[in-house]
Amino acid sequence: MAMRQLVLDLFGVAPAAHPSEEKTPPALAEQTQAATQSIANEPAVLLNDALAPAHFAHPRANRAIHFAHARVHYEFRRGQRRTIGFTVGAEGLSVRAPRWTPVHEVEAALREKERWIVAKLGEARERHQRIESNRIEWKPGATLPFLGQSVTLVLDPRQRHGRGGAVLVESDADAPDAPDAPDAPRLALHVGLPHTATPEQWRDTTQAWLMRQARRVFTARLDHFAPQLGVRWQRMSLSSAGTRWGSASADGSIRLNWRLIHFRESVIDYVVVHELAHLREMNHSPRFWQHVESVLPDYAERRGQLRDEAVPRW
Known part of the structure; x- marks a missing residue:
């Protein structure tokens, strides 16, 4: 009876009323009784079994581990190191271990960090979806x-000759001809292309303008x-690194990755200070982070913004 009640609660069907308490019209009561009997005859399904475990797969995965609520296919490599290391990136989980470490110790270390690994993989997936x-x-x-x-x-053929084919225009909210809509664009990039321009031309012209702004x-x-x-x-050079x-x-x-130009200046400043601090310490030691903190006391918050905010997909 307890299992039957659980199944009924999950499916939102009320148990048949006791005859002395029945207030439902006969036709509806018969339908309710039939539905109850049908559900009771079905095999019980536990809620945990009904929820499929999450699945994460690294594109270069060569090992897999089954956690309580997730299956993780990860990239595993051995090398000249003293400890087992985990990295969760855009592609998934990567694991590095010393050459002498047995596989069962690697898996034990993974299970010890299970919650952290699954949480980070979930965050990476959400970021990818964004x-x-x-x-x-x-x-x-x-x-x-x-x-x-x-x-x-904005298409503006007048910009084809000069200013690199594009110019940023900021609308004046107080101007007489300013858009009335509160969500009207305030910044517009007027791109000097013909009406027949292809998506590739739009992309290349816009990217060239963004890279010039990034360098500046x-x-x-x-x-x-x-x-x-x-x-x-x-010397400063622009990169297009993926990670x-x-x-x-x-x-x-x-x-510096030119795509940083998408972010707010406060986030750009974190990356700039991070790289300049490496000219003092070519590592990530406590002393390195002290240099970063001496200039940006809130660097941890800025680093979090860099990690959480998603740049557009080109």
Whole structure:
């Protein structure tokens, strides 16, 4: 009887009323009794069994582990290291272990970090879904983020000759001809293309403009923070790395991902300071983070924003 009641509760069907308490019209009562009998004859299904476990698969997975509520196919490598290391990235879970570590010890370490691993994989999947939902459709009226603000693409053939084929226009909310709608675009990138322009032309022209802005903004921020850290940078180049926002070399060379231009300046500043701090410490030791914190006391919050916010899918 207890199991029957559980099944009825799950399906939202009330148990048949006692004859002395019956107030339902006969036709409806017969239907209720028939439905109750049909459900009672079905095999009971536990709620945990009805929920399929989550499945995560790294594209280069060569091992798998079954957790309580997730199946994880991960990339496993051995190397010259002393400890077992886990990395959860856009592709999934990667595990590194010393050459001498038995597999059962690796799996024990994974199970010990099960909640953390599954949570991070879930966050990575959600972030990927947000990126996919932000995929840009390259045509007039498309929007994309620039320094944390939404910019609308506008076809303007007048810009074809000069200013690199595009110019950013900010509407004046107080102007007589300003849009009345509160959600009307305030920033518009006027792109100098013909009416017959292809999506590829829209993309390439917009990217060229964004990269010019990235070089300008990144150079200014490097010049601003380098003296505060007591370092001198020698050369800055833009990268298109898929998983790294920046890098630094001992010779003073800094590489920054041009897609950072999508983020707010506060987030860009975190990456800039991070790479400049590597000119003091080429590692991630406590002393390195002390250098970062000396310039950006709230660096942890900015790092979280960099991790959580999704750039548009190109």
